[in-house]
Amino acid sequence: MPIPERLKPSFATTRVPVTDLVEEARKRLIVALDVPDAASAARLVSQLDSTCRWFKVGLELFVAAGPAVLEPLVKHGYSVFLDLKLNDIPNTVAGAVRSAAGLGVRMMTLHGSGGPAMLRAARAALDGVADPPELLAVTVLTSMDQAQLNAIGLERSPAKQVELLARMGLDAGIRGFVCSPQEVASLRTLTGAEGVLVIPGIRPAGAAIGDQKRIATPAEALRLGASYLVVGRPITQAANPAEAAEAVLKEMAEALKARL
Numbered sequence: 001m002p003i004p005e006r007l008k009p010s011f012a013t014t015r016v017p018v019t020d021l022v023e024e025a026r027k028r029l030i031v032a033l034d035v036p037d038a039a040s041a042a043r044l045v046s047q048l049d050s051t052c053r054w055f056k057v058g059l060e061l062f063v064a065a066g067p068a069v070l071e072p073l074v075k076h077g078y079s080v081f082l083d084l085k086l087n088d089i090p091n092t093v094a095g096a097v098r099s100a101a102g103l104g105v106r107m108m109t110l111h112g113s114g115g116p117a118m119l120r121a122a123r124a125a126l127d128g129v130a131d132p133p134e135l136l137a138v139t140v141l142t143s144m145d146q147a148q149l150n151a152i153g154l155e156r157s158p159a160k161q162v163e164l165l166a167r168m169g170l171d172a173g174i175r176g177f178v179c180s181p182q183e184v185a186s187l188r189t190l191t192g193a194e195g196v197l198v199i200p201g202i203r204p205a206g207a208a209i210g211d212q213k214r215i216a217t218p219a220e221a222l223r224l225g226a227s228y229l230v231v232g233r234p235i236t237q238a239a240n241p242a243e244a245a246e247a248v249l250k251e252m253a254e255a256l257k258a259r260l
């Protein structure tokens with residue numbers, strides 16, 4: 001499945017032949033910069049400079065370093081995924097989405113559970129924005145199991161809740177979703193080829209699982225229909241992050257061979 005044209009990373013000024021599977025894989029690998037400060041982020045990015053093109057900035061780094069941490073990434077031509085998982089009244093979320101678009105990020109998250117009015121307001125905030133970021137609705141956090149859902153008054157299973165939120169998101173004009181490897185196949189069926197499915201919880205065979213529960217290898221996640229893979233610790237905490245990233249890319253390229 002080709003990457004949607006508008007999501008092609010901005011660094012790609014020349015068309016990469018589809019036959020170059022590692023290059024295709026590189027466009028789909030997002031490294032999570034889960035570090036506490038801008039200096040640590042810069043160090044990681046420079047270690048991965050010749051290997052990775054997408055970086056995810058989440059709450060930890062953004063709260064510590066502010067929007068300024070995005071500037072060098074965007075300037076350098078990396079594609080930035082701003083993972084702040086917004087959830088507030090529609091007007092506030094719309095404002096935040098507009099601000100983020102102004103920072104040059106290519107993808108950003110908001111909670112699907114914020115409801116249809118919030119999702120519609122977020123979409124509408126991007127009307128007229130040239131080359132807007134892809135809005136990704138987070139379905140059910142991978143840290144939420146049945147007991148956690150019950151505790152907030154939701155009787156549905158996590159899988160059913162993911163499906164409900166994805167249908168609601170699609171109705172509200174959102175085509176991008178973050179979900180665990182367990183739900184990617186059913187969401188791919190629901191969204192069709194147009195869906196932008198971003199999948200964390202990726203662990204190459206033999207990597208430490210850490211706190212992730214619903215995991216898949218890079219190849220499995222791609223075979224199940226993922227558009228993008230988010231990988232943090234297996235790359236960022238490796239003795240040699242670039243080598244670890246290359247190994248992930250190689251595995252992704254193998255899996256893409258069957259898809260492209």
Ligand code: C5P
Nearest residue numbers: 032034141142200201212230231232233
């Ligand atoms: O280190 P690891 O590969 O587990 O990092 C995964 C990244 O994906 C982290 O930044 C984490 O916050 C993010 N994420 C996740 N599960 C979700 C949404 C985001 O693990 N449901």
